[in-house]
Amino acid sequence: MSDPNKKEEVSFSSLAAAAANTSSSSATATGTSLDDPENLLQGRIDSDELQALASQRPTPLRLADMYKYGAAPDMMTQRIRNAQFLHRELQIRIAQRAVDLLTLPHGLSEVAPIRQVATVYLEYLQKFLQMPVPSNAEEESAFTDMLQTLVLDRTSIPMDISRGVAAWREAAQEKDFPKKRLQEMEDALYRFFTARVGLRFLTEHHVLCSGRDSSRQLFARTHMFPPDHTNDHVTGCIQTNCDLVKEVSRVAALVRQQTLEHYGTCPDIDVVDCIREDSSDFTYVPHHLQYMLSELLKNSCRATVNHTATLEWTEGGHNPKVLPPIRVVVVKGEEDVTIKIADKGGGIPRSLITNIWKFAHSTADESELNGDFGMVEATGARIRGFGLPLARIYARYFGGELTLKSTEGYGLDSYLHLPRLGSSCENLPVRVRDSPGELDSMPPPRTAARRFSTTAGPKQQ
Secondary structure (H helix, E strand, O other): OOOHHHHHHHHHHHHHHHHHHHHHHHHHHHOOOOOOOHHHHHHOOOHHHHHHHHOOOOOOOEHHHHHHHHOOOOHHHHHHHHHHHHHHHHHHHHHHHHHHHHOOOOOHHHOHHHHHHHHHHHHHHHHHHHOOOOOOHHHHHHHHHHHHHHHHOOOHHHHHHHHHHHHHHHHHHHHOOOHHHHHHHHHHHHHHHHHHHHHHHHHHHHHHHOOOHHHHHHHHHHOOOOOOOOOOOEEOOEEOOOOHHHHHHHHHHHHHHHHHHHHOOOOOEEEEEOOOOOOOOOOEOHHHHHHHHHHHHHHHHHHHHHHHHOOOOOOOOOOOOOOOOEEEEEEEOOOEEEEEEEEOOOOOOHHHHHHHHOOOOOOOOHHHHOOHHHOEOOOOEOOOOOHHHHHHHHHHHOOOEEEEEEEOOOEEEEEEEEEOOOOOEOOOOOOOOOOHHHOOOOOOHHHHHHOEEOOOEEOOO
16 A cells, blocks of 8 residues: 555655746746845755745644644643644745745735745744754743744734835836736735735644643733633634624724724614524634624724715704614524624725725725724734735635625625634635645645544644
8 A cells, every 4th residue: 555645745746846847937027036035044944945845735724623632631742743733834834925925926026025024934934944843841832932922923024015015006006017917916915814814823723722821911912802711612712602792792892992082983883683592602713703893893983984974964063963873783594603794884886896805905094094993903003905805814714704785875784704613624725826835725635634633633744
């Protein structure tokens, strides 16, 4: 019988060769060299090894499996196994992000802020290469400490990407680049941030599963609300009985406070609980849910305030008409949970509806971006145009969807659909033409199954 691992190595080798060819053609088209970022950190990372690592297949994981591995009875034994798996898996994903950034199309990889982000990922990779594969509790603890430093860096990368996109767009307008190139830029950013969500999620989950006080303090600093460790059904980033109404109400209260501080007024946010008492649990990642809700509610509050201000004023006074409330309906179905957010903020013309999913577009003005109301909760930064695209990426990451239905002149209905059973795999980026790191992101089901034991969780690659 042939060795499946050996067969897989041959496959990876062929992918690495294809990656090198693709990288070479991409470098010729864009003037990009993988040797550029400080000569791959001054020779400490070999270009061929980087391409070979980036060409390997990441392993899509399910929420239910990650919850199980984080809550194993023999905690330390399982944590060591998880750390061994992540030591290899995160190297693959980090290498892919670096190679992707260095081979972005149409000169985007040449912009200085983008090169800086690629350098950051190469520095991350170097840390992994210098760290031994954990084999005992002490080495696992050191590995977790290293991951914790990576989790803290959630602002600088999106900010640098934003600055790079702004500089690239300015140059693109001067050259009158066709819309096709602008769309390819948007697609590249979508792939990058989709993959980044997974990279950060795996890192956060392992760190928080440690249960150390430093980990809890870290997440209190980097998340909208700290994880509820008093809940027996919370493991790491995942909660098997996520309370939808509670999460919606918490985010609504926070957004209402921010809206009042920025505008001096805010519409009521009515949460309608349509969940049956006998419905089963909802397995999800609370802070992902919070990020998506925050962006949707901020947009609804902004639109409602601005639209109402344009309506006719009441006779003899300076009081505008009463702000119409925002209605949030929460439902659990057999397969999905659905959260509908309905506002009367004037809606969006159909001709502009596609623009709101673009990273270079924003409905916020400069004053909003200078305060807490303009902050993108998923990044901790004030970044124009990233809010809704990131929210949709979070929704889709574990098999959900975010859609908008507009009635121009009246309002907008947002529908957030999320799978409720925790059985969906990560939605990793699809195969793309110009990216050696994403030649084939989704392994066949049997490949993923081979990497796991039904009782032991992820094993070392």
